[in-house]
Amino acid sequence: MATNCLFCNLRTFDYYQTLKLFENKHFFAIFDPHPVSPGHALIIPKKHSVSLLDLNKEQWNYLKPSISATIKIIERIDFKGLYIQMIDDKPTKKSSSFCKKMLLNPNINKKPEGYNIGNNEGKVAGRTIHHLHIQIIPRYKGDVKNPTGGIRTIIPELGDYKS
Numbered sequence: 581m582a583t584n585c586l587f588c589n590l591r592t593f594d595y596y597q598t599l600k601l602f603e604n605k606h607f608f609a610i611f612d613p614h615p616v617s618p619g620h621a622l623i624i625p626k627k628h629s630v631s632l633l634d635l636n637k638e639q640w641n642y643l644k645p646s647i648s649a650t651i652k653i654i655e656r657i658d659f660k661g662l663y664i665q666m667i668d669d670k671p672t673k674k675s676s677s678f679c680k681k682m683l684l685n686p687n688i689n690k691k692p693e694g695y696n697i698g699n700n701e702g703k704v705a706g707r708t709i710h711h712l713h714i715q716i717i718p719r720y721k722g723d724v725k726n727p728t729g730g731i732r733t734i735i736p737e738l739g740d741y742k743s
């Protein structure tokens with residue numbers, strides 16, 4: 581455990597009870613307090629590791645059921661109740677403004693129709709917390725003008741290779 585690491589300590593904070601989605605032997609999952617879409621979640625290894633490539637075989641074996649469990653919970657949760665609770669708890673300085681945006685999101689009452697699942701592997705790839713966290717980002721029909729290319733669109737001008 582890295583003592584100054586946010587994700588190593590997260591489960592000891594009071595607000596963890598609000599963000600908590602599930603836990604197993606090697607991973608826990610939380611709802612992101614700065615959601616980009618309703619249900620945005622993170623899957624985090626309990627043991628401090630930075631890279632996806634640092635996971636051992638047993639952790640890898642736990643990752644797939646962790647993803648399945650996370651998606652299953654996302655698909656049956658009441659997002660509205662979740663974000664109202666998060667606004668009350670204020671897990672971070674900026675979480676309330678993100679959660680208020682979610683309450684106005686037209687997809688708040690819908691079940692996700694797809695997901696972007698990924699990891700910012702390295703600072704240059706956008707990682708801001710240096711403890712592995714796999715992003716589960718629910719997607720909804722029409723949530724962006726042109727979803728073609730999905731995560732390819734992190735390089736916007738090259739993302740869409742269809743048109």
Ligand SMILES: [Zn+2]
Pocket residue numbers: 581582585586587588589627628629710711
């Ligand atoms: Zn850590």
